Amino acid sequence: MTDTPIEQTYRPPLCDITILDLTHVLAGPYCSMILSDLGAKVIKVEQPGTGDDTRHFPPFRDGHSAYFATINRDKESIALNLKDDGDRAVFERLLAQVDVVMENYRPGVMERLGYGWDDLSERHPHLIYGAVSGFGHTGPDALRPAYDMVVQARGGVMSITGEKNREPVRVGASVGDIVAGMFLGHGLLAALYQREKTGEGQKVDVAMLDSQLAIMEHAIAITGETGIPPEPSGARHPSIAPFETYHTADGLMVIACGNDVLFAKLCEVIGKPQWATLPEFADNLSRCQNVMLLRRRIETVTLAHPREFWLNLLAAEGIPCAPIQNVAEAMEDPQILARNMVKHLPAPDGGAPFAAAGNPIKMDSIDDARQPQAAPLLDENRVAILDWLVQREA
Amino acid sequence: MTDTPIEQTYRPPLCDITILDLTHVLAGPYCSMILSDLGAKVIKVEQPGTGDDTRHFPPFRDGHSAYFATINRDKESIALNLKDDGDRAVFERLLAQVDVVMENYRPGVMERLGYGWDDLSERHPHLIYGAVSGFGHTGPDALRPAYDMVVQARGGVMSITGEKNREPVRVGASVGDIVAGMFLGHGLLAALYQREKTGEGQKVDVAMLDSQLAIMEHAIAITGETGIPPEPSGARHPSIAPFETYHTADGLMVIACGNDVLFAKLCEVIGKPQWATLPEFADNLSRCQNVMLLRRRIETVTLAHPREFWLNLLAAEGIPCAPIQNVAEAMEDPQILARNMVKHLPAPDGGAPFAAAGNPIKMDSIDDARQPQAAPLLDENRVAILDWLVQREA
Structure with missing residues (x-):
């Protein structure tokens, strides 16, 4: 040996x-x-x-x-x-x-x-x-x-x-x-x-x-079908909500709910299960039409705690989320390392x-x-x- | 036959x-x-x-x-x-x-x-x-x-x-x-x-x-050396000038002068050869330090004519430039086609x-x-x- x-x-x-x-x-x-x-x-x-x-x-x-x-x-x-x-x-x-x-x-x-x-x-x-x-x-x-x-x-x-x-x-x-x-x-x-x-x-x-x-791919498909070129997408998905950046007590994070199930889970996790059944948020189209309202409501909750708190909570429930990291933070990210x-x-x-x-x-x-x-x-x-x-x- | x-x-x-x-x-x-x-x-x-x-x-x-x-x-x-x-x-x-x-x-x-x-x-x-x-x-x-x-x-x-x-x-x-x-x-x-x-x-x-x-690559090299993660780069190159978007009479274009020779040529083409020798624009470092001033000066000229006029003029002199095209314009670009x-x-x-x-x-x-x-x-x-x-x- x-x-x-x-x-x-x-x-x-x-x-x-x-x-x-x-x-x-x-x-x-x-x-x-x-x-x-x-x-x-x-x-x-x-x-x-x-x-x-x-x-x-x-x-x-x-x-x-x-x-x-x-x-x-x-x-x-x-x-x-x-x-x-x-x-x-x-x-x-x-x-x-x-x-x-x-x-x-x-x-x-x-x-x-x-x-x-x-x-x-x-x-x-x-x-x-x-x-x-x-x-x-x-x-x-x-x-x-x-x-x-x-x-x-x-x-x-x-x-x-x-x-x-x-x-x-x-x-x-x-x-x-x-x-x-x-x-x-x-x-x-x-x-x-x-x-x-x-x-x-x-x-x-x-x-x-x-x-x-x-x-x-996406921009060409849209332009080809509608004749209207897409606008800048800012910090949100152009056709899904909630799917953008949100403020917390100490920084920005992304929450990405690709479907109704994830949205209902999000509402549950942040202590607002009733939001999932409001007519203005009941499906993706409604949520997109009321996306500013949706963001403000979500931020009334997320601003109360630091980013790490929310990311741990959301990740544990399988809700896609991430901190917006600067390059120094990304270079020290445990998964990256x-x-x-x-x-x-x-x-x-x-x-x-x-x-x-x-x-x-x-x-x-x-x-x-x-x-x-x-x-x-x-x-x-x-x-x-x-x-x-x-x-x-x- | x-x-x-x-x-x-x-x-x-x-x-x-x-x-x-x-x-x-x-x-x-x-x-x-x-x-x-x-x-x-x-x-x-x-x-x-x-x-x-x-x-x-x-x-x-x-x-x-x-x-x-x-x-x-x-x-x-x-x-x-x-x-x-x-x-x-x-x-x-x-x-x-x-x-x-x-x-x-x-x-x-x-x-x-x-x-x-x-x-x-x-x-x-x-x-x-x-x-x-x-x-x-x-x-x-x-x-x-x-x-x-x-x-x-x-x-x-x-x-x-x-x-x-x-x-x-x-x-x-x-x-x-x-x-x-x-x-x-x-x-x-x-x-x-x-x-x-x-x-x-x-x-x-x-x-x-x-x-x-x-x-x-660039952001990691900078963060690794300085410890300071780069900020958002806006619509300009982070360390070269002039290298950003400029307004014309009818739209935005990019002019990208990667070195002093191209800058001198640009000054010539836009009818301001004297700018190339001003102390505030004499080298890339000076131009970067005075980048807002440089942009305003360039735009006093470029705003006077439509984008197409400038792009033809600049391209003929070998100065890298481009219109900022939306996706519909890009899809009809003769080079793309x-x-x-x-x-x-x-x-x-x-x-x-x-x-x-x-x-x-x-x-x-x-x-x-x-x-x-x-x-x-x-x-x-x-x-x-x-x-x-x-x-x-x-």
Whole structure:
């Protein structure tokens, strides 16, 4: 008998995949972060001297961007100037060995460098090519520049976010970039699966603007049927009540009663069982028509006790509810911590670690408790990458 | 010579994959919609009599939910009562033939039905099991019920969405559900890829709450470094200026100058080149400190002409900009239409089609112009599914 624990060996799904990642800022690097969390080796190709723009995004510590650190953990960096012959030679050797190449330039840039998909697919039929851009590689606005907020505005999500009769606001998370990166991730994984059958790669083209439209199922269904685009939804569900934020003695919480049974239970729990049978609250339609009155009545009760009191009471009865947590509170939430959703990334200088979100994809083949590697310094892994190339070429 | 066009035959990546989909409402069905867009056959298992809850979600036309129609296009429906012996026999025959089974019950429900992952993996080692739930299958709150807004509140995204000094608002799109469905999609695709190597399936467990934390890279980096959670970001970028909404003579637009060069160009274009050298606007930090002044100055100019005038002028100079479009405007946007991002789904009664978002993943192996099939009526495909089973078993 020994005290040594049995060590499980994990072989994550993409452990045999290498990604050559030319992307910068967010949509592309977010995609390669997910693929890295799934086990892929990610070689980040950066501009010599400056590197990824996000290396210069705040907050900084000792000159290192915490923002860059979170998105680029576990990746390797090599600085290559794709207009320099020596660097192009290295890049071309890399192309021959990797499975996926990713870029987020505007359409035409890769072609001008001689690395457009038509060229690449001829020389490297096994290669999978992922492009994420503001507006995609086709259509009248393909060449326009974009940022997260540009596509949030144009795609419609800002118009349904915010308070009625006030100006629209952006979604606080960068969904313009992130959702596009996630659609690209789906495309690349599907292409990897298909290559197992056909032996051939293909191109995946994802636009940030398209991706915004793709997440508005409800708003599109309503607009399509009524011709009237939905207004900003404020802090409540547009067609269910009670389903919004309520004040307590010490903070805001959400109560979400999706049906009459839950509403009756809520009335019971807050000591007002008679409300469930009032004509103005008898069914969801009535409750929606009297939603302001309903909120005021509920708040006369909820204001009397602190949030924690109500959340415990409601949760015990199975009524969906939650505190509105700020990001610091969310990062200390026991459920979040139990799921390894806050990781501490080593800082390049050996200082206090950077906080980052963990991997939300929990799979049998992935070690969820694994400690990620620090994001690389610019060009940090050049020698190791060249060594890897030599081994692969042998 | 004939006039017949050459017809390209598409074989989408997942054309040999079948998904047995027990999920309802949004997170799971959104995931299986993406996999269907990638070519998978999706067999939707529904509760006899009522079916998926979203069949009863507005807006309706002739008794059919437009909401249900958009998310469930191209799927097949069979009604099975998993507590009935005859239906269980059918379900078990299906389990033996499909590649993926998906569910979004609370943890423990599948176990009580005798279809927990431990049982299934023993009997069907090839099977991949996808679960999406509010809080995941582990942790202290695993059994709590959730809705989109519950995880938007608890995960922190509401706290950074909205206007400063006002109450937080929800994200108008259902990112609590949708992003979780997309992480599940990544996990299932990675598991399909890995099964090609190992021959074995595995379980993927995704929580809506985890998924919210995973999309807040910037907010987590800031909170981790400063200890201070970010405030709602309103309608501007939290650390870049000018990068927000501006009024014109007839509507709101976004202008996004990510650096000094773009700002100088903007000043030039709007006829105020001298602003670029004023000390209060000389660099991004100064512009952020004087952001209210900067906006008022810019609006003194932009209010003089309609939005379209400014967008044309700015776009011609490569300055990132966009109208804030409502959903109806977004659905008629020429770039959106050029990218096949609005599809018209046949209605079950042969009436006017339902509008839905197209597939944002453009791949060589997928026919982007394909017309989707209508969402199924409850149990519509029972006979065809049973026939398919017999063929597969032969």
